[in-house]
Amino acid sequence: MKLTFKKWILFSAAIIFILTAYFSVGYYHADEHYQIIEFAGLKTGMNAPGEMPWEFHAQIRSALLPTLAYWIFEMSSFFQMTDTYLYLFILRLISGFSCLFALVFFFRKSGAFVLFSGSDSFLRTSYFILLLLSWYIPFLSVRFSSETWSAIFLLLGLGFYFEIAKNRSIALVVGILFGLSFLFRFQIAFGLIGVGAYHLICGQQKLRTTLGLLSGFSLVLLAGVLIDRWFYSEWVFTPWNYFWLFFENDVLNQTESSFGTSSGFYYLETLYQLPTHFAGVVILASFIIVLIFRPRNPVTWFVLPFALIHSLIAHKEERFLFPIVFLVPFFILSAFSFLTSTRFKKIFKPIVYGTLFCLFFIHSVGLFYMTPKSAGHGRNEITQYIHTHYGSQKIHLINTPAANPYNPWGSLPTKIYLEKHIQFLQVDNLAGISDSMFKPDYVNLLVLRGYDIDHNYLPGNIDRMGFRLEIQSISKKEQSMNRYVKGFVNAEVIYLYKWERK
Incomplete structure (x- = not known):
């Protein structure tokens, strides 16, 4: 054919x-x-x-x-x-x-209304x-x-x-x-x-x-x-x-x-x-x-x-x-x-x-x-990454306000995405994080928004705290393109870090 x-x-x-x-x-x-x-x-x-x-x-x-x-x-x-x-x-x-x-x-049906003969x-x-x-x-x-x-x-x-x-x-x-x-x-x-x-x-x-x-x-x-x-x-x-x-x-x-x-x-x-x-x-x-x-x-x-x-x-x-x-x-x-x-x-x-x-x-x-972009601000790009890499393990997720991808508005969790063995801890800002918060038998993850980075709530260099960036919900390539179309707010981009034991 x-x-x-x-x-x-x-x-x-x-x-x-x-x-x-x-x-x-x-x-x-x-x-x-x-x-x-x-x-x-x-x-x-x-x-x-x-x-x-x-x-x-x-x-x-x-x-x-x-x-x-x-x-x-x-x-x-x-x-x-x-x-x-x-x-x-x-x-x-x-x-x-x-x-x-x-x-x-x-x-097929609208051609006669769109195009002249x-x-x-x-x-x-x-x-x-x-x-x-x-x-x-x-x-x-x-x-x-x-x-x-x-x-x-x-x-x-x-x-x-x-x-x-x-x-x-x-x-x-x-x-x-x-x-x-x-x-x-x-x-x-x-x-x-x-x-x-x-x-x-x-x-x-x-x-x-x-x-x-x-x-x-x-x-x-x-x-x-x-x-x-x-x-x-x-x-x-x-x-x-x-x-x-x-x-x-x-x-x-x-x-x-x-x-x-x-x-x-x-x-x-x-x-x-x-x-x-x-x-x-x-x-x-x-x-x-x-x-x-x-x-x-x-x-x-x-x-x-x-x-x-x-x-x-x-x-x-x-x-x-x-x-x-x-x-x-x-x-x-x-x-x-x-x-x-x-x-x-x-x-x-x-x-x-x-x-x-x-x-x-x-x-x-x-x-x-x-085509390769996740929906919205990419919250479930983060949850899918956690599901794929850590879904079978015990997870301890630390998040700043409005950064939790499983419960972004703080009242109704997106239950279909919740992992079986996951615990949450919210902090007001990153200055409130201490070593005592990390659980040794868990995968300790940190989720924060671009807002936290823009307002410099980090106590020094985040690398020195023992965190390593795993993934961000919207790629840098998409962020650079966004200045032309303004399809999302950079402050709402979510970043997932994993705590590495010192």
Whole structure:
């Protein structure tokens, strides 16, 4: 079988997704762990209800994704898999390949909305490359998180929706897919409202297809209620609980978010900063061009209300927009295809091609750095190292405040990562360490943050204390790259030392 260039791209993407799933140990954000893995641990017997985070007791999280994790854990146990890190690698691998399938499907279905009939093969191939191999795509795809799984079913739903006018019978399927996207992450409703408006204003066969969409969506909501009943052991409608809690706190009581607030321009600033300034400008300009000149498509109608409503909410995080960053190539190539089809195409074409080559370079460099990177600040890069090198031994772990990778916030430990024979001792700073703290029959380890090093809390040279650096959660190479994208705070980098007997 002859391998075309696109098949080579797909093959390369599959390899990068596998490598990313392998290296991307841990979680990008706490919710990725505590709201899914620890929830699943309740059913496996790892956790008791009293050990669960507050969201469990408030019953504001759909049990769909934790249930999926539970089933995978049980299946892994059936095949005699006992290693925690293997369990979690399997979750990331399933996420990655599910997302890869959804991206390829979306590419095949969205071409007519992205590219003009006169667009050349280079633009079509560029669209495929950016969809699969933008520097952030593999990293986000392997996250076993609500944002990623919502994006998977959003891509599938939009892909089918592109053909709903030709095949009215798929309306039920589209409704089911949009419903699953909603159950994985309730905030996706902001964008689905926009798709609903597009359907009523611009759609065809409105009555029959609308009934199909609503029927499919309702079936998923009913299934979600049944899953939540099994998980919470009582009847509960988690979407209502979630949005009522938000409405009560933010609207009725106008309570300031305990998680912090940001300006209304937070997402614009993040867009300009995180993908590099050049790529940020290209993305923003592309969206404006599509919004002005090519607005009649469901993707634009989804993204606009989704981004605007999130901008109005006081508490903001870049991960809240993760479900729509998979759609960024749609806007870039839609804009570029439009520019190269105008009467000024002789001017725009070299600009478009040059911009694409610059984007390819940025994404190539980004993939080089992101593929071997652990998730977040790399806390579980540290725990995996301890597990691999010292897991069978008795461990005495000394840590400074907020440096303990097993319990970074001091209230809820990440129980799935805990070693059987490990003890913890927290010190206020390194000046408080004395020889009497070390245990002779244990492996004595020290964990501290970059903050401790930056503020020079070390009593002299750490080597003279008998410590030897084993590993740091984020490599020096990544730290040097971070000055361009500012994706993490160097003060939060974790360093693992081993105490050597003098």
